[in-house]
Amino acid sequence: MLSQKTPAGAQFPEISVAKLGGGNLTLGVPQGGRDWQLVVVYRGKHCPMCTTYLKKLETLLPEFYALGVDVVAVSADPEGKASDQIALVQPSFPVGFDLSLDQMHELGLYVSDPRSAEEHDRPFAEPGIFVVNADGQVQVTDISNAPFARPDLKTLLGGLRFIRNPENNYPIRGTRAA
Numbered sequence: 001m002l003s004q005k006t007p008a009g010a011q012f013p014e015i016s017v018a019k020l021g022g023g024n025l026t027l028g029v030p031q032g033g034r035d036w037q038l039v040v041v042y043r044g045k046h047c048p049m050c051t052t053y054l055k056k057l058e059t060l061l062p063e064f065y066a067l068g069v070d071v072v073a074v075s076a077d078p079e080g081k082a083s084d085q086i087a088l089v090q091p092s093f094p095v096g097f098d099l100s101l102d103q104m105h106e107l108g109l110y111v112s113d114p115r116s117a118e119e120h121d122r123p124f125a126e127p128g129i130f131v132v133n134a135d136g137q138v139q140v141t142d143i144s145n146a147p148f149a150r151p152d153l154k155t156l157l158g159g160l161r162f163i164r165n166p167e168n169n170y171p172i173r174g175t176r177a178a
Contacts, residue, residue, distance in 0.1 A: 005108035008174040017096035025096040028132040030070040037070040041128035044077040045085040110145040
């Protein structure tokens with residue numbers, strides 16, 4: 001089954017996953033007094049590029065927070081694998097795990113089967129970025145089918161600075177129907 005991509009401007013789906021450290025994490029619902037949320041879907045422990053990406057995200061976290069953008073990350077990894085990878089990153093943002101196949105499809109992510117048992121023990125999501133605005137709509141989305149094709153976080157941050165500036169009155173782009 002191929003996923004239906006989550007369109008720009010659509011309401012972000014209600015998805016809850018287990019959170020490292022306990023409890024649940026509801027994607028697309030900002031926390032900490034912020035009104036937007038950046039949801040980063042990463043491939044999992046088997047992906048060294050994901051570890052690097054999450055470390056970079058951690059360095060930029062204060063700038064996202066200054067814009068009113070909350071940050072969360074999630075993968076399909078089980079808790080043990082997610083914990084092992086996140087121990088390398090040591091993020092201060094919440095991290096979810098056990099994203100289900102149905103949830104991956106609901107988000108419109110590309111899903112891959114593992115190439116070997118060493119890579120993974122289950123299907124996993126390829127990278128995805130969703131910026132959810134204060135109305136719960138997908139303001140920005142970037143979905144990739146490969147680990148090396150994902151947005152540069154500094155560029156994304158600069159774009160969000162522009163979008164969030166009320167003087168720019170910047171709409172959600174890419175909403176014109178065929």
